[in-house]
Amino acid sequence: MQEIVSEIHSWMIAAGEKIKENLNKESLIVETKSGRKDLVTELDKATQDFLIEKIQAFDPEAKILGEENGLDRLSDFSGRVFIIDPIDGTMNFVLEKENFCIMIAVYEEGQGRFGFVYNVMKNEFLWGGPEIGVFCNGKKIDPPKDIALEEGLIGLNAPMLMHNRHHEVEMSERALGVRMTGCAGIELIALVLGQRAGYISNLAPWDYAPGGILMETLGLKMANITGEELALDGRELFIGGTPTAFQELLTIANQ
Ligand code: IPD
Ligand code: CA
Ligand code: CA
Ligand code: CA
DSSP, rough: OOOOHHHHHHHHHHHHHHHHHHHHOTTTOOOEEESHHHHEEEHHHHHHHHHHHHHHHHOOTTTEESSTTTTOOOOOOOOOEEEEEEEEOOOHHHHSSSSSSEEEEEEETTTTEEEEEEEETTTEEEETTTTTTEEEEEOOOOOOOOOGGGGSSSEHHHHHHHHHHOOHHHHHHHHSSOOOOOOOHHHHHHHHHHHHSSEEEEEEEEHHHHHHHHHHHOOEEETTTSOOOOOOOEEEEEEESSSHHHHHHHHHTTT
């Protein structure tokens, strides 16, 4: 493993251990952000701080974009940039105590180099990038089959399906079924492992960048809902999938 890959891998395993140790703490501080469905816990913040400490010791020059603690905007993507989602699926973390991920992406001069998505309680860790391929718990994985929408499942964000502003009901009817996991990382892992034809959601850069690097390394496609490249700047409506399903979803969304 390249030094940067094994470093990040070890930080994320250590972060996962800390989360597991504190998962059942009765006094866990849970706050709301934009509304009652948007939670942040002390462990989201502490995990991000822990990862930032490791990043700064490893590469003091690196820039950081992270969901928590006021680091959620970055305008300059020159040099090396780490994008962190310390706990992806905070609602699951609080209510289910499983089905959440720790995620990191590494960009260099605006290009995605490495992505890391760790489903902590399932002990499923995917990492990789264009130079090294994609690994699941250390085993190199093959690109998934290019299935069409009618041959597979799609992941969908619940509010998008309820509002149906981009023909999400039609997407759901065309697919074999719909899954809603409440965790972008789990959806992107499922795509990378060939368990989904597509995924449509409303995502921030830290939600899609880590898994997105893995997807593109294996020939999967992603874009915003109008088909433009995702900008790593604020929330966007995300469409990802196998090359065939991705085109179908884009066509349905923009008819
Ligand atoms: C959220 C989850 C969720 C997605 C939201 C994200 P968070 O991330 O990935 O599945 O629908 O858009 O914000 O806030 O739990 O890290
Ligand atoms: Ca959040
Ligand atoms: Ca997230
Ligand atoms: Ca998060």
